Amino acid sequence: MNDMMNVSSSPHIRSKLTTSAIMFVVIVALLPATAFGIYNFGMNAALIIVICITTCVLTEFIYTKLMKKQTTIGDFSAAVTGLLLALNLPPSVPWWIPLIGGIFAILVVKMLFGGLGQNFMNPALGARCFLMISFTAKMTDFIYDGVSTATPLAEYKAGNAVSTFDMIIGRIPGTIGETSVIAIVAGAILLLLVGIIDLKIPGTYIATFIIFIGLFGGRGWDMNYITTQLAGGGLMLGAFFMATDYTTSPITRAGKIVYGILLGILTGLFRVYGASAEGVSYAIVFSNLLVPLIEKITIPQCFGRGGEHI
């Protein structure tokens, strides 16, 4: 049998890049925001992160075992979902919130629909919205320095002044990962340099959002207002880490631009005219649902029929 050759259809070589490698780099890119979250909010934040990631990974592991399928936790996607969900939770939630959220994210949003690559909305955000609707009080209780307080965006909406400097550094109340713009952008730069994301979605999202709030926000092009809106409410985390999630964003190049514009408009709508001061999670989840339609209308022209230029 030593004379047997491997035969397969071309191509015969493959690049070294794997799914787990991509997921691993995403985790590394999230570390600055994670580290800052723990620094800003203390050990309870760390506990939430650990519970979240462990729950997500365990849920996927148990599910694949029960369904007698090959275990998939080695591709790190469950860990990424766990980390992203944790970063979207307020730091003072009780331990059972990340537990329920993690199970919902992996079991309901991801595994029941077919696992990796088949979820129709971002699992972390889907779980966050579920928790928001089910346990609103716990999910909107932002304790900072021991005091129950509102997020800067809520303060701003109520008419109080906020420090944009603090918002960019991150020494403000909010969910664990969304507060520090610097930490988030540092991670985003890593992802951009390695080529895991490009600026099509985050760029159009942020640009459209700025235009929307400039036109309809009621405060014109006031830089303070715009910076506050950009730095607060998880917009940066959402634009660079949640909206760019592969499975729930369009695969076509034109589709990504449409998606980014839609996100910018929806976030603007929810923030300016909506009751809550946030809006990013709902905008992303809503746009996720529209992705198949967006892809359908943005099928690219092939080479030789106009596609050679794009």
Add this chain to the structure above:
Amino acid sequence: MVALTFRGGIHPHDGKNMSKDKPIRQVLPKGDLVYPLSQHIGAPAIPIVERGERVLAGQKIAEAGGFVSVPIHASVSGTVKAIEPRRVVTGDNVMSIVIENDYLYEEKPRFHDKELADMTREEVVEVIKEAGIIGMGGAGFPTHIKMSPKEPDKIYHVIANCAECEPYLTSDYRRMIEEPEKLVAGLKIILCLFPHAKGILAVEDNKPDCIRKLKDLTLDEARISVKVVKTKYPQGAERQLIYATTRRALNSSMLPADVGCIVNNVDTIVAIYNAVINGQPLINRIVTVTGDAIKNPQNFMVKTGTSYSELIDEAGGFIRKPEKIISGGPMMGFGIFDINVPTTKASSALLCLLEDDVKISQPKQCINCGLCVEICPGRIIPTRLADFAQNYDKEKFLKYNGMECCECGCCSYVCPAKRHLTQSIKSMRRMILAERKK
């Protein structure tokens, strides 16, 4: 100088250092020579010799089998041993003429005596056909048909494909380093056929020595220019090369002639030179034997019909047994399981790899990363098309332009989930093409 290019493509490990500095070495066959009657696109050739008959090197042993067909010539002198099915690189058993070498290498004199200056257009094309010249880049399309477009006056660009974009291959490169004059002369012969055309030598920018040499040779040629194209795969693919050098884009329903272009491989052009000027039929070709399993990777001048096993021995044999042997390049070549197959006019390389990337990678689920969309030179969506192919969804496959796929293999190469994208799309395309033929 900014290199011309197209959108998409990949940059796999080059692998050319193993053999690019090894000068071409003539290899004489040790065993029998096998000439498959079907080694080109089109109708198989029809044998005109019989068992027991003695033939000379350069003698026609099979006539063209139809309009889209070419004759086949013996590359050595010897006796016709048999006309029987023999295994070829694709794994099929194809009817072949087997010649027993007499090691005398007695040659038939020139198959025509005309001078280029006295030949009409039709006579040149006839010579190209009689020489049995086919596309030597691997496609194997009869060249005389390529040289006979409906409107020769509307051909404005004759492009010499000097890109050699497949990793590991260095046969065209060595030809350009060692005999660039023949390439330029061959291109000039083709330009005689197309009075309104200009010649383009399209060379990748990883071959600066070739670029220099060709530029020097064409300094005084008004009708020929050297264009530098960016090094990437598949820069040498016909549609991509035409687009990079002339900015004209073809889709799958068009021929290069429809946009006024003709593209030929380096070796094909040199074969045209040999046929028209020296009266020699196509009986030799350069084969690169390389890969990390080969002891002495190098480039050989091989007589067509020589067995691959002999070439491996000439290259020092295997360091260790390879896991995969590929006839051609790693992106579009054929995996072979039997090294006792003959070199044909379209064989460009023998690649012996110690490790098989495909065996190591288990396909996983698509994560929708979009890398395949970014790099696809055809600007289609490989992952969706592979899904449609796997579900036999012909309607969606056609709607998403699946037939535009040129089977370059970039998508399978780049996919982090190691899905067999190219392979699924290929199967579906072939199925649809076969249905259309009925």
